[in-house]
Amino acid sequence: MQDKIYSLPQNPVSNFQFDEKVAAVFPDMIKRSVPGYATVISMISVFAREFSQKESLCYDLGCSLGAATLALRHGIHQPECSIVAIDNSAAMIQRCKQHLDFDSSNVAVKLICGDIENISIKNASIVVLNFTLQFIRPAQRLALLEKIYRGMLPGGVLILSEKIAFSNQSRQTLQTELHHSFKRANGYSDLEISQKRTALEKILIPETISAHQERLLTAGFLTAETWFQCFNFVSLLAFK
Ligand code: GEK
Numbered sequence: 001m002q003d004k005i006y007s008l009p010q011n012p013v014s015n016f017q018f019d020e021k022v023a024a025v026f027p028d029m030i031k032r033s034v035p036g037y038a039t040v041i042s043m044i045s046v047f048a049r050e051f052s053q054k055e056s057l058c059y060d061l062g063c064s065l066g067a068a069t070l071a072l073r074h075g076i077h078q079p080e081c082s083i084v085a086i087d088n089s090a091a092m093i094q095r096c097k098q099h100l101d102f103d104s105s106n107v108a109v110k111l112i113c114g115d116i117e118n119i120s121i122k123n124a125s126i127v128v129l130n131f132t133l134q135f136i137r138p139a140q141r142l143a144l145l146e147k148i149y150r151g152m153l154p155g156g157v158l159i160l161s162e163k164i165a166f167s168n169q170s171r172q173t174l175q176t177e178l179h180h181s182f183k184r185a186n187g188y189s190d191l192e193i194s195q196k197r198t199a200l201e202k203i204l205i206p207e208t209i210s211a212h213q214e215r216l217l218t219a220g221f222l223t224a225e226t227w228f229q230c231f232n233f234v235s236l237l238a239f240k
Helices: 020-033 037-051 067-075 090-101 138-150 169-185 190-200 209-219
Strands: 057-061 082-087 109-113 124-130 152-163 225-230 233-239
Touching (some): 020 090, 037 152, 037 225, 037 233, 057 067, 138 209, 169 190
Parallel strands (some): 057 082, 057 124
């Protein structure tokens, strides 16, 4: 179903929520809004093949409809390796369950409707935060990464994908303009782009790559390598 949520003028534009309306159009919304999303999802399968460990857990934190969960599921080739997928939107979890039920893989998935700030992480070989940390209040981000780090096995990897900001104003302007141009090329109008931006302003807080890298190292990770970037969207690999 096509995303038309911001196609008509809204006054005022209310804060973005991951409700039923968003869940219903989410695959179309994320594909047309996040440059490189399909590439990131397919590489999560490659990372799962490479880094999943036997008798471990792989976590998908902020799983939405389970695109990264399915990518993990099809990449895992280790015995007794299963997945825990969590989201705090009931609408997302309900639809995610249907997507998983249609999938033929026999890697077990435990689906949880809950807040990733409150769940425990243990025995993890892979943790995925695919465009989710950006919705966690900045003051809580280090505590979440520290919890993830503590719950990971040696050699485990965190895949962190985020919308980012730039400290240099002209880079910020250029990359934002390119992102908007990407959205226009995918059929979004200027009204849709501007209303979505307003709706997300207080909800999605981007930070610079170096802020993310420094925080990952502070949390204990050995490395925080950028493996993907398209405009103001990046994905990092952080190893324990
Ligand atoms: C994908 N990873 O398709 N606890 C649990 N879930 C949360 C929390 C929280 N505190 N905060 C936000 N979410 C997915 C895409 S979308 C990214 C992730 C986007 C959830 C929220 O309900 C939503 O489903 C998801 O994080 C972010 O690979 O929409 O830009």
